[in-house]
Amino acid sequence: MPVTIIHEAKTERLEILDRSGKADEALLPKLSSEEMANLYRLMVRMRRFDEKALTLQRQGRMGTWGSIRGQEACQAGLAVNLLKEDWLAPSFREHGVMISRGIPMRQVYAIWRGDERGHLFPEGVNCLPVSIPVASQLLHAAGLGLGLKLRGEKSAVAVGFAGDGASSEGDFHEALNFAGVFKSRTLFFIQNNQWAISLPFKKQTAAESIAQRAHGYGMPGMQVDGNDVLAVYAATKKALDHVRAGNGPYLLECLTYRMENHTTADDATRYRLADEIAYWKERDPIDRMRAFLVSKKLWNDQKEAALFEEVSAEVEAEVKALEAEPSAPATDIVDFMYKERPWFLEEQRALLAKEAR
Numbered sequence: 001m002p003v004t005i006i007h008e009a010k011t012e013r014l015e016i017l018d019r020s021g022k023a024d025e026a027l028l029p030k031l032s033s034e035e036m037a038n039l040y041r042l043m044v045r046m047r048r049f050d051e052k053a054l055t056l057q058r059q060g061r062m063g064t065w066g067s068i069r070g071q072e073a074c075q076a077g078l079a080v081n082l083l084k085e086d087w088l089a090p091s092f093r094e095h096g097v098m099i100s101r102g103i104p105m106r107q108v109y110a111i112w113r114g115d116e117r118g119h120l121f122p123e124g125v126n127c128l129p130v131s132i133p134v135a136s137q138l139l140h141a142a143g144l145g146l147g148l149k150l151r152g153e154k155s156a157v158a159v160g161f162a163g164d165g166a167s168s169e170g171d172f173h174e175a176l177n178f179a180g181v182f183k184s185r186t187l188f189f190i191q192n193n194q195w196a197i198s199l200p201f202k203k204q205t206a207a208e209s210i211a212q213r214a215h216g217y218g219m220p221g222m223q224v225d226g227n228d229v230l231a232v233y234a235a236t237k238k239a240l241d242h243v244r245a246g247n248g249p250y251l252l253e254c255l256t257y258r259m260e261n262h263t264t265a266d267d268a269t270r271y272r273l274a275d276e277i278a279y280w281k282e283r284d285p286i287d288r289m290r291a292f293l294v295s296k297k298l299w300n301d302q303k304e305a306a307l308f309e310e311v312s313a314e315v316e317a318e319v320k321a322l323e324a325e326p327s328a329p330a331t332d333i334v335d336f337m338y339k340e341r342p343w344f345l346e347e348q349r350a351l352l353a354k355e356a357r
């Protein structure tokens with residue numbers, strides 16, 4: 001019986017900066033000095049924002065917090081490639097992209113204090129509410145992307161976010177299959193931070209990468225060093241160009257590491273070894289980019305101090321504004337659920353309103 005090959009697949013991986021911040025010059029994206037420094041600024045801003053939330057949580061001023069420490073390059077590299085008309089379908093670990101898109105820090109903090117008013121995003125910021133069910137965001141983005149296509153959009157895309165754990169959910173398969181078949185205007189943006197709470201990546205799949213699974217859905221996929229902001233920038237641009245041009249969806253896997261606990265309710269020292277954390281600390285996305293900028297004479301201690309002061313002041317002002325807000329009414333629990341409340345929620349709402357009085 002003659003055998004013919006019906007599909008051959010290769011999956012690319014991109015990295016530009018080595019761990020000490022030295023660039024492969026041939027691969028450098030065409031960015032001005034200011035644009036490169038801006039990527040760094042965004043990451044530092046995210047980190048200060050994140051660190052403050054962890055402190056607030058320890059002080060009992062925040063419900064819980066899912067840290068993005070270590071994932072700043074993924075989020076900054078994507079954020080600068082987004083257009084105003086794009087849509088985001090975020091999971092619970094996208095604060096960096098959200099604050100870079102013009103959502104005030106205080107609103108993201110509010111969400112994590114269980115205050116639904118945080119989800120009332122400024123007019124014109126196309127972002128769905130944070131969705132907690134793992135992998136659900138990909139379905140939302142597949143549908144949004146189809147909607148944009150049916151509306152005849154020529155540039156807008158939908159970005160669906162998920163982690164490595166999400167790639168084992170049925171929703172992941174359904175979203176990618178659907179988007180592939182209907183050629184949705186969707187970028188599937190996977191931050192593989194190696195852990196789904198206490199489950200390591202090698203327990204998620206027998207495949208080497210998430211990116212290679214794109215072949216099975218008839219879309220291109222790529223893996224990028226998610227701790228290298230220049231590589232994420234370049235890979236995201238390539239992926240978005242593909243989707244914007246109407247060629248269908250794209251699967252981008254950013255290989256990164258969750259430096260903190262899963263959330264403040266977790267203790268990662270119970271399942272992770274110190275060696276692993278040390279390995280990733282040496283590949284910190286902010287340190288790498290700073291070393292690169294310094295080597296190009298685009299950054300120095302003075303700029304660093306000024307930036308730190310600026311973002312710290314912003315974070316403090318946002319916390320002040322957050323804490324000056326009157327508490328959310330108890331009825332918000334049901335008010336944010338449906339456009340039209342069913343009878344049983346009306347009953348519960350009345351009860352809540354009475355109790356609150």
Ligand SMILES: Cc1ncc(C[n+]2csc(CCOP(=O)(O)OP(=O)(O)O)c2C)c(N)n1
Nearest residue numbers: 093132133134163164165166193195196197
């Ligand atoms: C459908 C569903 N199952 C379980 C959970 C509980 N849960 C929250 S986060 C998480 C792990 C997610 O891991 P991953 O997708 O790798 O994202 P990461 O938290 O690492 O960013 C789990 C199991 C959930 N929120 N939704």
